[in-house]
Amino acid sequence: MPIASPPEKTGARKLAWFILALLLFSAVLALPTPVGLSGGGQVALALLALVVTLWISECVSPANSAVVLTTLAVLALIGQKLTLNAPKPLDSAGALSVMLGGFSSSAVILVAGALFLAVALKVTGLDRRVALLVMTRIGVSPSRLIIGAMAVGFVLALFIPSATARVGAVIPIMVGMVAALGLPANSGLAATLMVVTAHACSVFNIGIKTGAAQNLITLGFMQEAFGHGITWGAWFVAALPFTLGMSLVLFLLTRLLLRPEVPEEGAAMASLRSQLAALGPVTGREKRLLAVAAMLLLLWATEGWLHPIDTTTSTLFGLTLLLAPRIGVMHWAEAEKQVPWGTVILFAAGISLGTLLSRSGAATWLARATLGQLGLEEMPVVGVIAALSAFSILLHLGFASATGLASTLIPVVIAFTKTLPVPAETAFGLVMVQGFVVSFGFMLPANAPQNMLCYGTGAFTTSQFARVGVLATVIGYGLILLLSVTWWPLLGFL
Incomplete structure (x- = not known):
């Protein structure tokens, strides 16, 4: 450290x-x-x-x-x-x-509503119960622990739009398991669990539409520029091969490069079961929250298919139930103290700046002055994606927040795609892919807040993180290009 x-x-x-x-x-x-x-x-x-x-x-x-x-x-x-x-x-x-126009964006309302959902998970203790249940069911061999850490990250990403909140809930459990095994805080297993927790968070940020604020910033700009967005289910399907592929890559890289070892499983399992038992039986509040969460997941996944209710409206409906007297799980006064309002304010301000860049013509001018000088209009679509993705990945090295990067980059990308001789739906797909790449915070601990949280445990060094992260970035970049000529054209996005 x-x-x-x-x-x-x-x-x-x-x-x-x-x-x-x-x-x-x-x-x-x-x-x-x-x-x-x-x-x-x-x-x-x-x-x-x-x-x-x-x-x-x-x-x-x-x-x-x-x-x-x-x-x-x-x-x-x-x-x-x-x-x-x-x-x-x-x-x-x-x-x-x-x-202040950004504060009226439906994307901001969705972020705020989802953050209240994250608070509900925390105040009821359901996030911790889910994490402990997954880890006790999967086991504590090195391979099983890696899979368990990714499974916990995926489940929490379905309902918590804050990478920091998700990782913050998981870290104490991972640290406790390492201690239960009698291993030092900077052992190979500790390093592996913390690196997996951070990187898996970035992977699931890409895979789940509501999993990260930068996704919603991107979609807000896309809605304004193209007149339509993308449903939760369509986003999930589009990102699914990338999510599965990168999960496998992350498993293999950490297993081979960090070589975690578990000397004895009994103590760790006993510790996990003890922590789970200390939570007691599932409470009424947890059951009600589970019901609302299941309802939201169903509404999100079937948007535009079984019903016309968009993601923001269904989230607000769920929030109404969570705050309702008797049938809810928390009061406003209890929840508002734990919502990271700074995230909401930054999100809205970022949208306002992006809108100003667009309305004033600055985004178009900047796109022509930078990306327009690369001759990309003469390239095939996959070549454009290759150049834009490389540009975004390099730019991310200077940003500690994908939210800030999305606010800066996406309006410029949208303006640039509108200068290309491609159909509007292809331009839409190009921006969507860059919305995925914005979350490529794999290389350095400073590239994402969740990375820094894990780094703060002292479990791994910068070089350990970068060894996994650089290879994950290169493979992820290749996977983006592969999907750009296979999966996404099949879905009609490119």
């Missing part, structure tokens, strides 16, 4: 990054407006330079970055006397309305 910097030094470093972000914002605004870029587009690019610096440096919290973004956006929009297609220059109320 790296030695933490003294608070003064950390504070000074964060202040330096914050000042740099403000300087970059001011510098982009002060530059002559490039040919083909509107004044509003220049403001959008200045804001993009600002938030990318804030997100990469993590000099302020995600929620704070949303506040800074909104404030400076309003000041810049009214200071430049921009109209953004309004009949007259925006005043402060009009500019604020533009930057």
Whole structure:
């Protein structure tokens, strides 16, 4: 584990990054407006330079970055006397309305509702019960533990849209098993379980539409740009071969590269059974939550097939039941304290910035100035996917959040695909695939919050994580290309 910097030094470093972000914002605004870029587009690019610096440096919290973004956006929009297609220059109320537009997105409502569902799992203890049940049923040999860790990650991903919350629920169980076996906290088994927990989380972020905020950001932009989204079931089917393939790859890589060993199974099984017994019988609240969760999973999976109710509406219906008197499992006052509202605020602000990039023409200009110079319009669709995916994977090395990366990258990708000589549905599929690739946080611990949570246990080194992660990234990239010429064209996406 790296030695933490003294608070003064950390504070000074964060202040330096914050000042740099403000300087970059001011510098982009002060530059002559490039040919083909509107004044509003220049403001959008200045804001993009600002938030990318804030997100990469993590000099302020995600929620704070949303506040800074909104404030400076309003000041810049009214200071430049921009109209953004309004009949007259925006005043402060009009500019604020533009930057708060993301809060009205159905995707934001879905994220907030799903986070309440995650809180319900936590307050009832059902998340811990599920994890312990899976691990006691599967067993504690190295192979079985790896499969168990992935199974727990998959089940929790069905209902919890926060990678941090899912991993946070699983880590104590994994640490407890390692301790029960009498192994050190940095043993091969500990490293394997923590690496699998982090990487499996990224894999299931891709496989489950409601599993990650970046998916919903991507779909929100796609809905606005193309006039339609994709159902929960269609997303699941589209991502299924990738999810299964990467799960197998992760199993093999960790088994071969980290070589976990389990000296004796009895103690670990006894510990797991003891923890499960301590939870007592399934409570009434847990049963009611299970019923609501099963109903939601059924509604999500059959959207557009058995009923017309979209994912957001069905989630809100489930939330209504969870908060209802007597038949619910929690009260609003109990739940609101545990919802990570900063995630919701960042999510909404990211959508607002993406919308501004699109409305102002900045996304189109940036796409032409960057991706448009690569000659991709002359390539076949798989060549375009190869180039865009490589670009996204490299860009992710500088981001600690896939949510921030999606807010930055997806509007540019959408604008670029609209310049390609391909049908609208193919352009839709190209963006969907990039929505998958945005979650490729496999290479470094700093590439995703769940990676850092696992890294904080001290179970593995950066080199151990990277050994598995680099190979997983390369194989995942190849799998994306393979599915781009086989599975996704078969489904009509490409």
